[in-house]
Amino acid sequence: MNTFNENIEKYASLAVKVGVNIQKGQTLIINSPIECAEFTRIVAKCAYENGAKNVHVRWGDEDLALIKYLNAPDEAFDEFPKWEADGLEYLAKNGAAVISISASNPELLKDVDPKRIAAANKARSLALKNYREYIMNSTISWCVISIPTKAWAKKVFSDISEDEAIQKLWDNIFKIVRVDKDDPVNAWNEHLQTLNNRVEFLNNKNFKSLHLKSSVTDLTIELPKGHLWAGGGEDNANKTYFVANMPTEEVFTMPLKTGINGTVKNTKPFNYAGNLIDNFTLTFKDGKVVDFKAEVGHETLKKLLETDEGASYIGEVALVAYDSPISNSNIVFYNTLFDENASCHLAFGMAYPTCIENGTEMSSEQLQEAGANNSLIHEDFMIGSSDMNIVGETHNGEKIQIFKDGNWTI
Template sequence: MTFQEKLAQFAELAVKVGANVQKGQTLLINTTTDTVEFTRLVVKKAYEAGAARVTVNFSDGVTDRAFFDNAPEDEFGKYPRWIAEQRDELIERQGALLWIDAADPDLLTGVPVSKLSAHQKAAGKALENYRDAVMNDKIAWSIIAIPSKAWAKKVFPNLPEEEQVEALWDAIFKTVHIGEGSAVENWSEHLVKLHARADQLNAKRYTKLHYTAPGTDLTVELPEKHIWQTGSSKTPQNTEFVANMPTEEVFTLPAKYGVNGYVSNTKPLVFQGNIIDQFKLTFEDGVIVKAEAGEGHDLLQEMIRADEGSKYIGEIALVPHESPISASNILYYNTLFDENASNHIAVGAAYPTCFEGGSELSEEELEANGINVSITHEDFMVGSGEMDIDGVLPDGTIEPIFRKGNWA
C-alpha cells in the first residue's frame, strides 16, 4: 500500500468510523496549520460521505505561543464567546466534531503556570455546554493525530531530521490498523474484541479493584451501577462513533469517595504544552491529599486545583501492556497514544455514560450518586509490565484481573 493510499484510508477512517459523518450533517474540524494537506483530504471525504457543511478552524503553534508570551495578564482569565457559541450551534444542529492533533508537546514550556491555569479555568467555564455534550455522547466526536515536525522530533530525536516525520507516520498508521486490507473493516473487528472484553467485565460486577506495582498501591471502589465501556459510543440518534483513534481501552468510573492509597505515573503527561513526569498521587477517601512531581510540580498542583472535582478521579481504564502501541516501545508524548499503551486514570470529570442512567442525571444528581463532576478530565498513565490488578466480587471473593501488566 502506498503512502497516499494509507492517507486516503486514514481520512476515510476519521470520517466514516471516528466522527461517522451522516448525510446532511454539519462537521466541525479543529486542527493546526501543520495538518493542512491532510485536513483537505478529510474535508473531501466528509463531503463524499454526504456532509452538508464542513467548517475548519486552524490554529497555529507560533501564534498560540505569542498569545501566552505577550497578551495582557487579565486576558488569560477570559475566553472568546464566539468559540463557545460555534460549538453550541454545532450541538443544536446535531453535528459532528473532529480534532486533528499535531501539537508540539513542548509548545508552552516556560509559560508561567498562573497564565496556563487562568486560561484553563476560563475555557472550562465557557465550554460547559460543550463539555456536557461530549461527556454524555450527545454529539459524535473524535480525535486523531498526524505528525508535525516538532512532534516527530520529540518522538524520534535520534533519527536524522529528514526521517523523523516519515517514522512517525509509519508508527501512527500501525496504531490505527492501516496497512493491510480495509482499515474500516479492520476497525470493525477490533471494536468487536473490545466490546467482548467490556461485556466480560460488566458480567463480573466487581465492587473494588486493587492495583499494585512499584510506586503504586491503590484501591478503587466501583459504584454498584457502574458500566465498563469501550472507545465506541452512540449518539441519541443511534450513530456509532469512536472518540479516540487509536483506542485499546475499556474504562469505567470509580466511586468518588472510594479511592485510597497511592499511584505513580509510568509515562510523562503532556498537559497544556508542558511535561509533568515522575509524579505520585496519594488518595484518602477519594481526594488527592498529596501530589509530588519530579518535573512540572507546580503545573501538577494547578491541574488538581482547577476546581473542587479536579482533586478526585473520574475514570479508570484498563489497557494490557502487550497492546500494539506498548509493544512498539515508542513514547509518543501525546496522551491519545500513550494512554492506549498503558492502564491509565483520569483526574476530574467522570463520564456519566459509565453509570446506569447517568446521562439523564443533573450535576447535582451525579454528585449525589458519588459521580465526580469537574471542568477538567486529564488522563495519566500508570500501567507497566509490573502491574497486578485484583478484582473483588460482590461476595468478597478476590480474583486476578491483571498479572504482570496483562489480562490474567
C-alpha cells in the same frame, strides 16, 4: 503494500466513516493545527463525499498561541470568546460531529508562567461547559486522531533528522491505527469486538472494587453502584455508532469519587497544555489527592489540581494491556491519545456520565449523588506497567484476577 498517499486517504476515510460515522446531511467540525492543513482538506473532502452538508474547520496556531502567552497582559487569559463558545454549542445542539487532530508540541509552553496556562484553561473550560456536555454525554459523535507535526515528531525521535522523524512517526501511526491493512474497516470491526467482549465480562461481574498493585503503585478503587464499563465504540443520542479515539485499546469506567485510597506513580510522561509532567507520585485518601511529588512540572501539576474542587479527584479508571500494539512499539509518544492507549491510566477531573446507568439523563447534582466526580477538566495520566496486577472484588466477596503482569487474564 499501500503507498503513502493511499494510507493518507484510508486514514481520512477511517476517521470519517468509522470514527464519527458521518451521516447524510450532517455538519462536521474539524479541530486542526494549521500545520495539518493538507490532511484536514483530505478529511473535509472525504466528509463531503460521504454526505456531510457542511465542514467547519477551527484552526489552531501554536506559534501564535505562544506569542500570546509570552506577550499578552494577564487579564487576557481570564476570558474566552463568547461568540466561539456560542457557535460550538449551536453546532452541537444541531447534531454536528467533531473530529479533533491532536498533534501538539509537547514542550510548547515550557517557558510560560503556569499561572497563565491555568487561567487560560479554566476560562476555556468554563466557557465551553455546555458544549463539552455534548461530548462527555456522547450526545454527538466525536473522534480524536493524530498526524505528525515537526515539533512533535522531533520530540519523539530526537536522534534523527526532522524529515526522518516525521516519516517514522507517520509509519508508526499508520500501523497503530491499522490503515496499513488491506481492509482497515474490517480490521477495526474485529478489534472493536474484542474490546466489547471485555466490556461485557466486566459489566457482568459488576465489581465492587479494584486493587491495582505494582512495584510503584498500591491503589484501591471502589466503583459506584450502577457503574458501566465502556470501550471501543458507542452510540450517540441518535443511535449512530462512533469510535471516539483512534487508536483505542482501553476499556474504562468511573470510580466512586470518594472511594480511592493508596499511592500511584506515573509510568509515562504526562503532556498537559504544552508542558510535560513526569516522575510524579500521588497519594489518595477518600478519593482526593492529599499529597503529591513531581520531579518534572511540579508547579504545573499543582495548578492543574487547583483548577476546581473536582480536579484533585479521579473521573476515570481505564484498563489497557501492556502487551498491546502501542506499548509494543516501545515509543513514548508524549501525546495522551497514544500514550493512554499503551497503558492503564486514570483521569483527573470529570467522569463520563455514560459510565453509570441512566447517567446521560441525570443532572449534575444527581450524578454527584451517584458517586461521579464533576470538574472543568478531564486529563488522563498513565500508570500501567509490565508488573501491574489487578484484582476485582465482587459484591459477594469473590476475588478475580483481571490483570497479571500487565496483561488481561480474561
